[in-house]
Each structure stands twice: as structure tokens, then as C-alpha cells.
Amino acid sequence: MDNNPVFRPARIEDLPAIVAMLADDPLGAAREGDPGDKRYLAAFERIDADPYDELIVAEHEGEVVGTMQLTYLAGLSRLGAERCQIEAVRVGAAMRGQGLGRRMIAWAIDRARERGCAMVQLTSDKTRTDAHRFYHSLGFTASHEGYKLSLS
Amino acid sequence: MDNNPVFRPARIEDLPAIVAMLADDPLGAAREGDPGDKRYLAAFERIDADPYDELIVAEHEGEVVGTMQLTYLAGLSRLGAERCQIEAVRVGAAMRGQGLGRRMIAWAIDRARERGCAMVQLTSDKTRTDAHRFYHSLGFTASHEGYKLSLS
Numbered sequence: 001m002d003n004n005p006v007f008r009p010a011r012i013e014d015l016p017a018i019v020a021m022l023a024d025d026p027l028g029a030a031r032e033g034d035p036g037d038k039r040y041l042a043a044f045e046r047i048d049a050d051p052y053d054e055l056i057v058a059e060h061e062g063e064v065v066g067t068m069q070l071t072y073l074a075g076l077s078r079l080g081a082e083r084c085q086i087e088a089v090r091v092g093a094a095m096r097g098q099g100l101g102r103r104m105i106a107w108a109i110d111r112a113r114e115r116g117c118a119m120v121q122l123t124s125d126k127t128r129t130d131a132h133r134f135y136h137s138l139g140f141t142a143s144h145e146g147y148k149l150s151l152s
Numbered sequence: 153m154d155n156n157p158v159f160r161p162a163r164i165e166d167l168p169a170i171v172a173m174l175a176d177d178p179l180g181a182a183r184e185g186d187p188g189d190k191r192y193l194a195a196f197e198r199i200d201a202d203p204y205d206e207l208i209v210a211e212h213e214g215e216v217v218g219t220m221q222l223t224y225l226a227g228l229s230r231l232g233a234e235r236c237q238i239e240a241v242r243v244g245a246a247m248r249g250q251g252l253g254r255r256m257i258a259w260a261i262d263r264a265r266e267r268g269c270a271m272v273q274l275t276s277d278k279t280r281t282d283a284h285r286f287y288h289s290l291g292f293t294a295s296h297e298g299y300k301l302s303l304s
Contacts, residue, residue, distance in 0.1 A: 019228060022229055031230045031231070032230070032231065039232035040228055043228050043233075044228065052202075053226060069227060076240060077239070078183045079185050079191045080191035080194055080195030087225075087227055088227055109301065113303050117303055118302065118303055119303060120303065121300050122299050124297050141299065141300055142297045143300050144277055145296075146275050146296025147273065147275065147287045147292035147293065147296075148271055148273050148292065148296065149271065149273070150271055152271070
């Protein structure tokens with residue numbers, strides 16, 4: 001990367017590029033659909049309207065090359081601490097291996113710290129062993145089991 | 153339990169009982185404070201005002217005996233599917249071992265299904281091995297690593 005990527009909230013015109021990145025993934029390929037599907041638009045609009053939810057894109061030389069969602073969770077635990085949850089982290093295929101993911105997560109951690117969040121949390125599928133090394137190297141601890149129950 | 157517990161949204165007067173349950177726990181004891189701390193009240197009010205966040209209590213014979221928080225997360229993944237995240241599950245000491253936790257989680261799953269959530273998710277500290285058997289028996293799969301990074 002000659003120029004630094006810019007991180008900013010996603011705009012509606014970014015939606016096709018974001019959905020394409022979600023689908024271009026060993027796990028995502030089987031569960032995503034047409035970027036024009038109205039359900040993506042509805043989810044985008046809900047996130048966009050929620051002051052505690054941010055869909056972020058990384059833009060590099062005019063292209064959307066990365067995405068992640070940051071949700072600021074309220075809770076009573078730990079003296080009512082706010083936590084930042086990171087979901088749906090993706091780096092576009094052409095930009096992988098160049099440190100963009102590391103910059104994205106570091107940016108998210110800084111943003112959470114500025115808000116006064118007590119914690120940053122995320123889950124990662126147990127098959128994504130490269131991702132586990134990555135999060136460990138960023139200071140995260142795999143302290144929890146992540147349980148899912150599919151209802152569909 | 154002779155009578156069935158009632159599950160309902162928490163009211164502000166339930167706050168001391170909820171905070172007491174959060175603190176009466178091997179992990180929670182070290183990180184909670186005075187139930188009258190204004191930060192608990194602020195977190196309660198934020199959850200109460202958020203249509204996608206529910207602090208639930210189980211009430212039995214007029215007493216608050218259990219609590220959990222259900223957050224309905226928006227996201228683009230899986231065709232914009234909504235997910236239900238369960239946090240801060242606690243059963244009061246006097247009611248443990250009588251199936252209340254199972255009823256609470258089953259109720260949460262039903263509620264998520266009625267809303268059309270595609271998934272129920274939660275994380276559980278790796279030291280809580282009893283809880284892991286419990287979630288497994290309810291149909292959850294420990295498919296993910298749960299990463300945390302403390303900022304405090």
C-alpha cells in the first residue's frame with residue numbers, strides 16, 4: 001500500500017462491494033446472495049440509523065477494499081461498561097497479506113478506547129486458524145467459547 | 153419450583169437484585185460494585201430505551217431469581233439476518249440446580265425464533281465448564297473462539 005487506506009462509515013453505494021467481500025470467503029460463499037437483495041438494504045439502513053452500530057469500510061485509491069462492523073453494546077456487567085463488538089471483518093482478495101486487516105483492527109481498538117469502552121470482543125470460527133494467530137498477535141485473548149445455535 | 157417462574161423485562165426497581173446476581177459469581181465478584189452506582193442506572197436506562205435490547209428477569213413468588221440480556225444484532229451477513237445475542241445470564245444462588253437456567257435459555261430461543269432471528273449466539277468463559285455442558289445440551293455448538301481485549 002503506497003497510500004494509507006481511509007476508514008469511514010459505509011455509504012449505501014458501498015453495499016455491493018461489501019456484500020461481495022462477505023461472499024468471497026470459504027464460509028461466506030455458501031450463505032450470501034445477490035447484493036441487490038432488499039434484505040441487505042434493510043440491514044444496512046438499520047445499522048446506519050443506530051447510533052451504537054457502525055458499518056465501516058476501508059477505502060484505498062477510490063476502491064472499497066475492506067469492511068467490518070463495530071457494535072457498541074450496553075450491559076450492566078462491570079459497572080455498566082460499554083463493550084465494542086467487532087463482526088464481519090473482511091479484506092478484499094487483492095489487498096490480502098499487506099497489513100490492511102491489522103490496520104483495521106488497530107483502528108477499531110483505538111475507536112473503542114476513545115469512546116471509553118472497557119473491552120473489545122469478537123468471535124472467530126474455529127476453522128479460521130490464520131485469524132486466530134492474527135487476533136492473538138493483536139493482544140486478544142481466546143478466553144471464551146463461542147456458542148451458536150442456528151434457527152434457520 | 154412449585155409455580156412456574158415468570159419472565160419479563162426488568163424494571164428499575166429490579167436493578168439491585170440484578171446487580172447482586174452479577175456479583176454473586178466466581179468471575180463477577182471481582183468486577184462489580186455498589187448496586188446504587190449511577191453507572192448501573194445509566195446502563196439500565198440505555199438498554200431500556202433501545203428497541204433491540206432487552207434486560208430480562210425471571211420472577212418467582214414475587215422475587216427476582218434470574219436475569220439475562222438479549223440483544224438483537226443487525227448485520228449484513230447471511231442475507232442481512234438478525235441474530236440474538238445472550239449475555240449476563242445469572243440464576244440466583246437459592247434457585248440453582250432446579251432447571252431455571254434451562255427454562256430461561258429455552259425462553260430466549262423461542263423469543264428469538266418468533267422475531268425471525270437466524271441465530272442465537274453467546275460466549276462463555278472457558279473456565280465455566282458446567283455452563284459448557286449446559287449450552288451443549290441445549291443444542292448450541294461451540295463453533296467459535298471468543299476473543300476479548302480488555303481496555304481498562
